Amino acid sequence: MSDFDAIVIGAGNAGLTAAATLQRGGKRTLLVERHNVPGGCATSFRRGRFEFEVALHQLSGIGTEEQKRITLRGLFGKLGITDKLEFVEEHDLYRSVVPGVLDVTLPADWDGAVDALEAAFPGNRVRVQKFFDLVKQTTYWQMAAMRGTPAEQVDAVVFRQGLRPTQDVLDEHFDDQRIKLVLGSYWSYLGQPPSVLRFQDMAMLLFAYLEFKPWHLRGGSQAMSTAILDSFLEAGGQVRFNTAVTRILTRNGAVCGVRLDDGEEVSAGAVVSNASTPLTYGMLDPDVVPHSVRRDIGSRRIGISAFVLHMGLDATPAELGFNASTSFVFADMDDDRTFQAMRTLDPVRGICVSSYDIEPIGFAPTGASHVSLMTLQYADAWDKVAPEDYARTKFAYAETLIDLLEKMTPGVRDAIEEVDVATPLTMMRYLGHPGGAIYGFDQDATESWQFRNSEREPGVTGLYLAGSWAGYGGFQPTLEAGARVARRILRFTAA
Amino acid sequence: MHPIAEFFDGAAEIQAEIAQRDLDTTDHTAETARVIARHHPNRLTLTVSEVVVETATTKTFRVGNGDPLPPFLAGQYVNVFTDGTSRPFAISSSPARLDHYDLTVRRVRGGRISNQLIDALAAGDTITTTGPMGTFHHNPLFHGEDVVFLAGGSGVAPAMSMIRDIVDNDLERRFHLIYGSRDEQDVIFGSELDALAAELPNLTVDHVIAEPSATWSGRTGFLTAALIEELTGPLNGRMVYVCGPQALYPYALEQLTVLGHPRRRIRFEANGAPARPEAQPHWPADVDPAGEVTVTVKGRSFRTPRNRPLLDALEDQGVQPEAACRSGECSLCRVRVLRGQVHTAEEAKLRMSDAKFGYTHSCVAYPLTDTEVDF
Numbered sequence: 001m002s003d004f005d006a007i008v009i010g011a012g013n014a015g016l017t018a019a020a021t022l023q024r025g026g027k028r029t030l031l032v033e034r035h036n037v038p039g040g041c042a043t044s045f046r047r048g049r050f051e052f053e054v055a056l057h058q059l060s061g062i063g064t065e066e067q068k069r070i071t072l073r074g075l076f077g078k079l080g081i082t083d084k085l086e087f088v089e090e091h092d093l094y095r096s097v098v099p100g101v102l103d104v105t106l107p108a109d110w111d112g113a114v115d116a117l118e119a120a121f122p123g124n125r126v127r128v129q130k131f132f133d134l135v136k137q138t139t140y141w142q143m144a145a146m147r148g149t150p151a152e153q154v155d156a157v158v159f160r161q162g163l164r165p166t167q168d169v170l171d172e173h174f175d176d177q178r179i180k181l182v183l184g185s186y187w188s189y190l191g192q193p194p195s196v197l198r199f200q201d202m203a204m205l206l207f208a209y210l211e212f213k214p215w216h217l218r219g220g221s222q223a224m225s226t227a228i229l230d231s232f233l234e235a236g237g238q239v240r241f242n243t244a245v246t247r248i249l250t251r252n253g254a255v256c257g258v259r260l261d262d263g264e265e266v267s268a269g270a271v272v273s274n275a276s277t278p279l280t281y282g283m284l285d286p287d288v289v290p291h292s293v294r295r296d297i298g299s300r301r302i303g304i305s306a307f308v309l310h311m312g313l314d315a316t317p318a319e320l321g322f323n324a325s326t327s328f329v330f331a332d333m334d335d336d337r338t339f340q341a342m343r344t345l346d347p348v349r350g351i352c353v354s355s356y357d358i359e360p361i362g363f364a365p366t367g368a369s370h371v372s373l374m375t376l377q378y379a380d381a382w383d384k385v386a387p388e389d390y391a392r393t394k395f396a397y398a399e400t401l402i403d404l405l406e407k408m409t410p411g412v413r414d415a416i417e418e419v420d421v422a423t424p425l426t427m428m429r430y431l432g433h434p435g436g437a438i439y440g441f442d443q444d445a446t447e448s449w450q451f452r453n454s455e456r457e458p459g460v461t462g463l464y465l466a467g468s469w470a471g472y473g474g475f476q477p478t479l480e481a482g483a484r485v486a487r488r489i490l491r492f493t494a495a
Numbered sequence: 496m497h498p499i500a501e502f503f504d505g506a507a508e509i510q511a512e513i514a515q516r517d518l519d520t521t522d523h524t525a526e527t528a529r530v531i532a533r534h535h536p537n538r539l540t541l542t543v544s545e546v547v548v549e550t551a552t553t554k555t556f557r558v559g560n561g562d563p564l565p566p567f568l569a570g571q572y573v574n575v576f577t578d579g580t581s582r583p584f585a586i587s588s589s590p591a592r593l594d595h596y597d598l599t600v601r602r603v604r605g606g607r608i609s610n611q612l613i614d615a616l617a618a619g620d621t622i623t624t625t626g627p628m629g630t631f632h633h634n635p636l637f638h639g640e641d642v643v644f645l646a647g648g649s650g651v652a653p654a655m656s657m658i659r660d661i662v663d664n665d666l667e668r669r670f671h672l673i674y675g676s677r678d679e680q681d682v683i684f685g686s687e688l689d690a691l692a693a694e695l696p697n698l699t700v701d702h703v704i705a706e707p708s709a710t711w712s713g714r715t716g717f718l719t720a721a722l723i724e725e726l727t728g729p730l731n732g733r734m735v736y737v738c739g740p741q742a743l744y745p746y747a748l749e750q751l752t753v754l755g756h757p758r759r760r761i762r763f764e765a766n767g768a769p770a771r772p773e774a775q776p777h778w779p780a781d782v783d784p785a786g787e788v789t790v791t792v793k794g795r796s797f798r799t800p801r802n803r804p805l806l807d808a809l810e811d812q813g814v815q816p817e818a819a820c821r822s823g824e825c826s827l828c829r830v831r832v833l834r835g836q837v838h839t840a841e842e843a844k845l846r847m848s849d850a851k852f853g854y855t856h857s858c859v860a861y862p863l864t865d866t867e868v869d870f
Contacts, residue, residue, distance in 0.1 A: 048759075051846055051847055156502075220847070220848070299518060301519065302523070314759055362847050395635045417637075419636050432527060451506075451510060453497065
């Protein structure tokens with residue numbers, strides 16, 4: 001008999017939901033994590049009087065109690081953790097700012113967003129309604145198509161629109177460049193600019209937040225990670241922190257266990273990897289990895305990382321001028337140029353600003369606030385910085401984020417009480433991902449679900465992939481992916 | 496390809512693009528490991544190349560491994576693993592010189608590890624450490640370029656690194672060190688500090704001696720509010736760093752508060768678990784700190800006094816959780832309390848969710864009752 005029925009590599013979002021679902025489904029499961037806390041990206045850390053949320057900007061897919069059959073609320077219910085979490089609803093989708101050009105806040109509500117856009121850019125009401133209708137139709141039929149609905153029963157709208165660049169669809173609906181920039185602002189949650197990002201991906205994202213609302217968690221994403229781990233442990237699961245898997249072991253081409261960094265070998269018939277896809281296959285004997293899998297991975301591109309300022313400010317959001325939990329501030333209207341700059345250390349051109357005390361998550365003391373500034377960035381530019389210049393370069397680049405923030409909320413710099421900086425190399429350190437990638441492979445057209453399927457077809461018997469590298473990045477997709485992969489293992493072994 | 500993909504406009508072109516892409520043949524496992532090791536290695540194996548006797552009670556160990564060491568920010572520390580436990584030591588050398596780190600160690604009365612290192616560690620010996628860590632460093636985003644450092648005893652080590660940073664990197668930063676020592680013989684880096692202060696217009700070094708000899712002509716006594724103000728002039732929100740023995744911290748805070756200096760412009764270097772955890776107000780009144788309780792971990796049980804930090808108690812038994820700052824901050828020694836009541840000292844910087852799910856930082860946590868922990 002094997003030591004375990006399943007081993008899960010990595011306690012990120014997908015690793016946690018996979019492990020908890022497996023253990024609660026009766027599989028004896030070992031969860032192995034290199035770091036000393038669960039969560040991967042879904043974590044937090046302390047500085048001075050503050051706790052800093054590392055990665056959760058807006059949690060999508062929570063929805064209302066009535067929607068729980070199809071939302072994360074349902075998943076959390078199955079894991080028995082709903083009562084342990086306190087959801088905090090955000091009332092705005094986001095605020096978009098191009099200094100001197102536009103400053104628009106969209107409520108997290110279909111009709112409210114239409115009204116806000118009409119108020120800011122009169123004469124566009126019908127166009128926005130038409131655009132939102134296309135967002136809904138495309139999302140609905142995309143879900144149907146992904147789930148195997150026969151083509152003849154799928155509305156052709158998704159076939160015509162799904163794989164178009166988002167920018168094309170925006171151009172077709174609107175003349176005013178400003179409204180296009182506002183509606184495309186979420187691109188930093190997917191990692192590619194609207195000219196590259198396929199409309200099906202942007203539609204799904206807008207739908208997820210407008211239909212199910214953006215949420216936060218009291219205690220941050222660490223509260224959720226810890227609660228899922230708790231669910232796993234309560235069901236009898238075993239976890240090893242500060243432990244790395246160095247090899248995935250096979251016998252006759254099928255997975256039979258793992259080797260840990262202390263040399264110990266642990267056997268199991270199923271291994272779920274929440275590690276990056278390139279490193280996962282790197283842990284296997286090359287002979288067992290089919291040529292088709294190697295080709296598939298080779299044709300994919302290591303995705304974008306991020307540069308983040310975690311800030312503790314000695315003033316309230318209102319005093320500082322933050323009026324939405326989430327703001328996107330762009331230097332100008334040129335998204336493509338903003339994206340190109342993310343391959344360099346040139347001054348930042350686009351930031352996502354999260355103010356965690358509009359709807360407080362509990363991380364700042366009274367009278368103070370916790371704000372994070374995030375820009376996407378590739379790791380290459382940082383890898384080229386000489387180690388002795390790293391700190392200087394890091395702080396100089398960080399200044400450019402604060403400069404851009406100051407254009408929306410002047411005076412923030414003077415309120416700084418604590419600030420810590422994470423570069424793509426920091427992401428690499430904590431996630432172990434190539435390129436410090438935070439969303440897995442680059443989400444360009446070739447990464448669309450129509451062409452990639454490593455979650456369902458990992459190519460090695462007993463190996464399962466769950467997480468941003470095998471599907472969509474972000475919190476909701478990865479939390480769902482882990483549970484989905486675990487259910488497949490449960491079904492497969494029950495049959 | 497998904498069976499329905501062919502119905503999508505543009506699918507064929509995307510499929511063709513995938514087919515003609517160059518294959519990424521990078522060894523990402525090796526590349527990722529290379530970058531992480533260069534900046535943030537989990538462990539370093541370092542050899543002592545030189546031992547400098549600084550004072551009767553202090554030595555500097557120069558360590559390296561022949562390669563450029565990971566970069567650090569002046570003020571950061573490495574945790575040294577030895578004899579089943581570990582101790583953090585500030586790097587006193589310049590961040591501009593990555594061929595070595597200097598670790599300056601002073602004897603702690605009754606201290607096991609500091610005395611072992613000073614008595615036994617010699618050139619040619621090898622030690623294991625973490626990579627550089629910690630948040631006690633100048634942060635140009637908000638610390639400003641005019642700063643004050645209050646050092647006591649070996650707390651001058653991170654200040655020395657900060658000063659060497661200014662010298663080697665030709666920084667504009669103004670730096671005022673007020674350095675308290677017990678007597679003149681206790682002063683570490685004395686001649687180097689005085690020489691640099693004479694040379695650099697932006698560097699001021701004031702020695703303050705608590706128990707001066709008859710020949711001492713400088714400042715005497717403690718780092719009082721009056722003395723600080725006399726030496727620095729109005730602080731005007733300048734960042735003040737404080738590093739030294741534990742007793743210095745509440746005292747320095749009080750003096751700076753008297754001067755009206757805002758708390759957020761003072762940064763204390765973490766410096767170990769509290770010497771008397773029972774002195775903190777939330778220690779239960781009727782619980783004897785010296786009394787013994789039973790601690791259980793991973794199926795083993797042992798007796799330990801309540802006032803011994805759980806981390807040390809575990810290490811006494813050969814159980815070694817990961818650890819670095821040993822002062823409540825870094826959270827690497829986080830453990831879960833499965834059973835029993837634990838006193839978590841004020842020094843612990845727990846996450847908000849830790850309390851809810853029963854986690855604590857074992858380096859500053861004390862078992863009040865029979866306790867079971869896991870990590």
